[in-house]
Amino acid sequence: MYKSYFGFGETPFAITPDPKFLYMSQRHQDALAHLKYGLFETNGFVLLTGEVGTGKTALCRCLLEQLPATIDAALILNPRQTAFELVANICDELHIDYPHDTTSIKVLIDLLNAHLLENHARGRRTILIIDEAQNLSDEVLEQVRLLTNLETTKRKLLQILLAGQPELQAMLSRPQLRQLTQRITARYHIAPLTPVETGAYIRHRMGVAGVERPIFSKEAITKIHKLCRGTPRLINIICDRALLGAYAQNRPTIDARIVNQAAQEVLPETQRNLSNHTVRVAAAAMLLLSFAVAAYTLRPWERLGFTDHKEADAVAESRPAATETNPPASTPPKSVIVPVEADAETTTPPASNAKAAVLVARLDMNMSSPLRPGSNETSPLEEAAQIEADAGNPGLMGLLSNQNCNSGTDVAISALFRLWGKEYQAQPNRTPCEIARGEGLRCLHSKGTWNNLRRYNRPAIVELLTPAGGWQHLLVSEINGDNIKLSCGGDSANITIGQVDPYWLGEFLLLWKPPKHRSRFERGNNSREVRQLRQQLDAVMGVTHPPGYTASSVFDEELEQQVIQFQQANSLQPDGIAGRDTLILLNTLTADPSIPLLHYSNR
Known part of the structure; x- marks a missing residue:
């Protein structure tokens, strides 16, 4: 409808995963390099994860288009199948004939194995791509693992790529799937687009569709990123409706007002409210920022005794590799060997001015109506907390406003101890981490992302900005996909990661259980x-x-x-x-x- 009005040759923001429209951000380029390396240079599974709508399927289709002529591929888009149905689907994709009245999975696997051996003898390779793999049952995942047993003495006959949402990583970390997890030789997690990448993404898709001139204003692009939080699929939906709205109003360009109208028509109310909440938070940002700098200077983790200084004397522990010096000739390029979301180093938190700078960036401030210091106005955060309290649900603002669990109390550390089956009793001249050592536990104080916490897979204390401008320590006891359970002083709430992110600068403290006598083993140890x-x-x-x-x-x-x-x-x-x-x-x-x-x- 609007294509001829704006001069597009085709629809620029369709939600179908057309590889021609794929915008290769730096992270997408890295992901594609990981996939190619994993499929062409190794003999294990390849794992690709990302939130809904971040471009996993489009990236898989892009990979398929770039495969050499000597590679056959099977693409499974609907993994909600039985093990028998999955193997039959693979045979169909690879054009392997089989008796359609058979109910024996052994018959199918024998035929598949014969086909793969024939391909190998002809110098051809075969890959299997399973999209939405988080929907695979344990039975089917085990069958997928068994398919990698089809091999010669030197090479796997079938290379497998699993693509899915972040919960796929949690599934694969279960003990019963450890044999499959150990065969993963390359993995990558696609993060959402940054604000700059969102603008480049929109311009790229319009250019592919035949329009190079700017249609979306800078303010419109900023608004789109706030609403969509960098998710390409949501960006497509809003941009498509915004173009339709501009056409209906006979407008040659799109501003933030049109984007807001489009969002009201196509986004769920919860998504819009989340964005509006971010804007309300930004109105108080300058006041909160000044409080934050002072609060961080007065109450860092060390002065609360949460950092285990004895751990700092130990030699650096094993971490996910971030770089590799002098790699052997057989290793992939540097961009391939750098894993996504590598754990942050356990370091002293940055200076308060650096923390303040990060806070400004994450709040994405809009200072059109800041609160005036000394005024009697209620801050948006305090107002939100009161709304939650009136509704009988503490929510995030209620937890941040809870005076019973401010950073001067032992509430969070006590709750963390209880999860480990321990009772915490504050003791004079002993920090909580020293008390933990007496219970056979160790503190890990670090800075990172939610993926770091998923990886450690231990309950943790996180430090969040409070409505009063201080810092609150809350307990994270569960992570389920994009949802986390936060608790404090008897109150708890299930909250999305997107809601928490503006108040969290990445610091966390968790407990872990080392062997009794040492927490590091290397060659030469004998015990x-x-x-x-x-x-x-x-x-x-x-x-x-x-x-x-x-x-x-x-x-x-x-x-x-x-x-x-x-x-x-x-x-x-x-x-x-x-x-x-x-x-x-x-x-x-x-x-x-x-x-x-x-x-x-x-x-």
């Missing part, structure tokens, strides 16, 4: 705990031994190589040292019932 480490690795990696075998208590070269193999399979820095991150993941995969997890699906 009973080394034997236990070896047994844990054997269990999670599916290593079996003949009857009468006794595990060695010496950390030798063989164990070092096993640790490296485990680290590589789980995107940890492959240094052969079983440090903090390696031990935390091992504890998760061995399903120790005394360890509380964020993802209850791991039980």
